[in-house]
Amino acid sequence: MNMYFRSYSRYVVFIFASFLIFVIFFSYIVDPFSMYGRIYNKNGLEVNGHGFAKHLLMAHPYGVKRQKPEILLMGSSRVIFGFKYDAENNKFASNNVYNLGLLGITEYELLRYLQHTAAVTQLKQVIIGVDFFQFHAGLEPKIEFEEERLAVNANNQPNPLFVKDYLPTLLSVDSAVESFEEVFNLGKDKDIYLTNGFKLDTFHGGDLGSFKGIERDYVERVYKGFIFEKEEIKTFDYFRKIIELCYEKNIDLRLFIPPAHARQWEVINAMGLWPDWELWKRKMIEISEETAIKQHKKPFQIIDFSGYSVYSTEPVPREAGKAVKWYRDTAHFLPSLGDIILDQLFGNVTSEVNCKEQFGILISSKNINEHLQCINQKHDQYVRTHPQDIKDIEALITH
DSSP states (O other): OHHHHHHHHHHHHHHHHHHHHHHHHHHHHHOTTOOSSOOEEETTEEEOOGGGGGGHHHHHHHHHHHHOOSEEEEESHHHHHHSOTTHHHHTSSOSOEEEEEOTTOOHHHHHHHHHHHHHHSOOOEEEEEOOGGGGOTTSOOOTTOOGGGSSBOTTSOBOOOOOTTHHHHHSSHHHHHHHHHHHTTOSOGGGEEBTTSOEEOOOOOOOHHHHHHHHHHIIIIISTTOOSEETTEEHHHHHHHHHHHHHHTTOEEEEEEOOOOHHHHHHHHHTTOHHHHHHHHHHHHHHHHHHHHHHTSOOOEEEEOOSOOTTTTOOOOOSTTOOOSSBSSSSOBOHHHHHHHHHHHTSOOOOSOOSSSOSOEEOOTTTHHHHHHHHHHHHHHHHHHOHHHHHHHHHHHHO
């Protein structure tokens, strides 16, 4: 009886071990998260496994290690959705560009992913879309954000070998399901990322419903309880460290404030955050110029595309089935506008303030007062000429 039991136990253990080995091998070969170098092909383009999109905070650090880009594009979902996947072929000085845009990225996360990338590759240029909400100290790093998976720690010192990601990507229910879906082509086409980090997407303008949906999220979650500092979280310190790192590594840093729709700025105003929004711009300029003086170098460019332009004041149709031309919603511009932004970033952007019509201005301590005055004037004009849009925003605040 004991002999039979031992034989049966060995058989069970053998079957179980074989199953685990099969799952590990299957997950490794299929590699739905593109963690181990597996590259797929879609319409002639090299793409990551569809699981990449579901775990961007985990996948991007491995993506930049594999690609070793010379140029890094960073920022929030505005950077994800605002630039075409083939922009690297005709807008940048090098074809080796990586888009490290992350949904709702905080200023601390932005710093840490830049530190990681600078540690694993020789960066020549970094373009960062800086958003007001990134400096909200109340938006703490996400649960999936793991410091240990990055090449360096917060002090820019090498991290020990991190193996935590291997278990969930090789031996877990999630990895098995994702591998199965990858093999049988069950992944969602809308969530495909190229190996250069750019998102393969069908771009289209948004309708009034999509505008109101995003605005509600900003009112109820993103801007709620806005503060620049909270205990040990000091967002402007993180911004300063980004600038210092780029000087230290001799990286050409270009900062830009994305052009959200004018209704986004009205959300900021309705929530009483307009003074903070202006202070944020002044503080970034102050930190940039102070750091440049200490480094005996020129300040890095900060180009402001926010405010009220012919693009951002585009009327939002109220008829069913109609959409805007330049935006997905209040927060996200379309790649057609992204192309114009890139042309400005790499062209001769002006620092001369033009209150009549301007899209993109190099801001500094010399022109910030005049620039903000112009934005205030155009804000007043927008309020007078778009009463229904203002009512939409006010309804969200008082709801």
